[in-house]
Amino acid sequence: MKTKNLIVLLFAMTMGTSCWAQNECKQTENKVIETIMQRRSIRKYKDMPVEKEKLQLIADCGIAAPNAMNRQAWAVRIVDSKDFINGSTEAMKKVNPNITGNDKNMYRNAPAIICVAVPSGDFSYIDAGLMGENMMLAAQSLGLGTCCLGGVAMQLNTRPELKDYLLRLKLPNDYKIAYVLAVGYPDEQPQAKQRDKSKIMFVE
Numbered sequence: 001m002k003t004k005n006l007i008v009l010l011f012a013m014t015m016g017t018s019c020w021a022q023n024e025c026k027q028t029e030n031k032v033i034e035t036i037m038q039r040r041s042i043r044k045y046k047d048m049p050v051e052k053e054k055l056q057l058i059a060d061c062g063i064a065a066p067n068a069m070n071r072q073a074w075a076v077r078i079v080d081s082k083d084f085i086n087g088s089t090e091a092m093k094k095v096n097p098n099i100t101g102n103d104k105n106m107y108r109n110a111p112a113i114i115c116v117a118v119p120s121g122d123f124s125y126i127d128a129g130l131m132g133e134n135m136m137l138a139a140q141s142l143g144l145g146t147c148c149l150g151g152v153a154m155q156l157n158t159r160p161e162l163k164d165y166l167l168r169l170k171l172p173n174d175y176k177i178a179y180v181l182a183v184g185y186p187d188e189q190p191q192a193k194q195r196d197k198s199k200i201m202f203v204e
C-alpha cells in the first residue's frame, strides 16, 4: 500500500464520525458528494453567533434551487436576534414548560434560524424542500451545522402564544412556514443514521 493511501486509511479509522455511514468509509475527490454524505442534523451548537454574510450566502444558495415554473413562491426569513429566539422560546414555555427539555431554546440550541414559508399549492413543498437541502449543504461547506425543524414550524404557524413572533416574520398573506432551519457552529459530531439501501432499485 502506498504511503499516501495508508495515511488516508489511518485517518479514516481514527475519525469514525467522518465516515459517511457505518461500515462505509470511502474516499472521494468530489467535494459535493463529500458534503452531502457528511451532513448530519446538529442539535447542539457552540455559543457563537453566525456571521451575517454566511447566513446571507446560505439563503442565496437556497433561492438558487430549482423551483416549479421559476415562480420563486417562497419567503425566506433569517433570524439571529436573541430577542426573537429566546423570547419565542419563553412564550412557548409558558404553555408547555417541557418544550425545550435540556435545550437552551426551542430551536435545538441554535443561535440562528432560517424560516422558509410557502403558499399552498401542488409544488410548494417540493420547492421548499429543494431549497432546504441547498441551504443545509451550503452551511455544511462553510463549517456550520443545521437541523430542519418541522415541529417548531407547526408551533409558529398555529400557536396563539407565538402570534407576535409570526407577525415579525412579515410573511405574505396565506404563506405558511414549511420548516425552520436551525443554523450554528456544531458542538457535536453525531454518527450517520443508517439509510435503507433497499429503497433504491434499478429497474429493467
Ligand SMILES: Cc1cc2nc3c(=O)[nH]c(=O)nc-3n(C[C@H](O)[C@H](O)[C@H](O)COP(=O)(O)O)c2cc1C
Pocket (backbone or CB within 6 Å): 039, 040, 041, 042, 043, 108, 147, 148, 149, 150, 151, 152, 179, 193
Ligand atoms: C421535514 C423535516 C422535519 C424535521 N423535523 C425535525 C424536528 O422537528 N426536530 C428535530 O430534532 N429534527 C427534525 N428533523 C430532522 C430529522 O430528524 C433528521 O433529518 C433525520 O433523523 C435524519 O438524520 P440526519 O439529518 O442526521 O441524516 C426534520 C427533518 C425533516 C426533513
